Amino acid sequence: MSKTNKPALSLGPVYFLWNGPKWRDFYFRIADEADVAHVTLGETVCSKRQHFSEPHVAEVVERLEAAGKRVTFSTLAMVTLERESRYVRDLIRDSAHPVEANDLSALGLVKDRPHAIGPLVNVYNAATARLLAARGADNICLPPELPAGSILQILAAMPGFSFEIFAFGRMPLAISARCAHARSKGLTKDNCQFICGEEPDGLPLRTLDRQSFFVLNGVQTMSNSCAVLLDDLAPLVEAGLSRVRLSPQDCDMVAVAGVYRAVLDGRMDGAEAIAGLSSIYPGVRFSNGFLHQQEGAAWVSRGRNTAIGHG
Template identity: 40%
Template sequence: MLKLALGPVLTYWPRAATFDFYQEVAEGPADIVYLGETVCSRRHEMKLSDWLDVADLLADAGKQAVLSTQALIESNSELGTLRKIAANGRYLVEANDFGAVHSMAPGTPFVAGPHLNLYNGPSLAVLAELGASRWVLPLEMGREQLAHVMRDGPVQMETEIFAHGRMPLAFSARCFTARNRNLPKDDCQFSCLDHPDGLLLRTREQKPFLVLNGTQTQSASVNCLIGELEDLARCGVDVLRISPQASGTAQVLAIYDQARRGLLDASDARAQLAPLLPGEACNGYWYGQSGMQQVAA
């Protein structure tokens, strides 16, 4: 059966709300939970010690807690935090840049995150030699390219896919949320707290286009592979990643859990998910098309 993973919270939430969220997650069906700040180090509501407390809570509830590293490292302080995560000694680490990979002690298992941009079997083999026990597909990788990677890559490594949520498309040294308020990045006044699901950017025709999330740009559409679970399993996917959203995450996890167990067919699951989505559903990348497209299974 496919495993269910909850990805790291990509947006910025208050500390109390974050703890309440993970208390609910501890009681839910997720098998794996990724924790930590992956977008911006100025987000100080949660310290590393807080994330470790949450990891303890989840481990006590029978979950696999994984500490995720920041995807774009720009300062010595961020590098210091990365090294502390890599040397935590208890929890598995998701490496989101190669600095994190090389910070791991030789032979220490880790997860190769989606931002390492692994597109072929030989690249996976190199990561396996360095200790990677699981990898996450790049967001735009479809089933045909995955088939080539699986044919040429190491057989002992688990495969995880970003199955549900607004897709993290790009990172920048600039903070777009602060820029929207004419604020410099170093004095952003923590503007992201005002947008728990990110700041929607529309075209001149008022169509949803992208979502601004501080230094990260996300898709406005929600990647939703609830109708492709059987196909994913056939292609060798082991883990489904659900990205947290400001409300409804517990219900989303429950629907995917029922679907993976065969208790809910794709049509009913899709209908139940529809009112929970913060944007229109899409699945184009899986079918080798533009990501914002919704393709019939």
């Protein structure tokens, strides 16, 4: 790993429904112990969940900023109701913090104000990235399904711009106006009883022959596997990658951040890091297939990684 270009670690928003005290304490520990520079807060998946975290937002922001973290607020990934539209408008208008847009409808509201672009916005090429930058975006977290070759082309086309990659966590794949999570429990979205809170790391789905498939998280569909980009980072860092994003899972994210920081700083090799993550987040399959132009659930080990950056 390059000694002269060490990207910052960032923490994305919690996609899952955690109760208020758990959500608050998670960020308190991130503030006090995690070596991350940027933290994105806010409900991204389902507006019905907002009241769980809202009572704790002010104290979480204060704790994070006192620890030197830069705080950004995420917009909803899908706006279907007037109250949701009003929430996004109020967030963008009133927030003293930068906003990360995770839905294109938010871009008309941020106008020329500096803002970030989240991984749920489809930025697949440099032309799109340039357009968003021209409209005021100062950081873009690229979607997790991009292959390394595309990422390198985007980095090369916009040297000096802040790009981020989704490097740890279950990948957000789709979002719907309907709630399959509630439906799976015999409930409806309007009367969901916040059943998704029973699975703080998502509800695993299996095929008819019992093969692991996806994970449901309320209205969101996620990968069953956890994206882990570690051995894969060096070419992207050398090309100018600015940030490496960790997406919160129901595991020790402080320890996860420690592993990634050690790899980025050259204090830990990939094999040791993978072994460490396996103990921190046990029982979960890791994947990096999208980066290697394979199916997303695939795992490409370093020994087979002979063409990264050339596809």
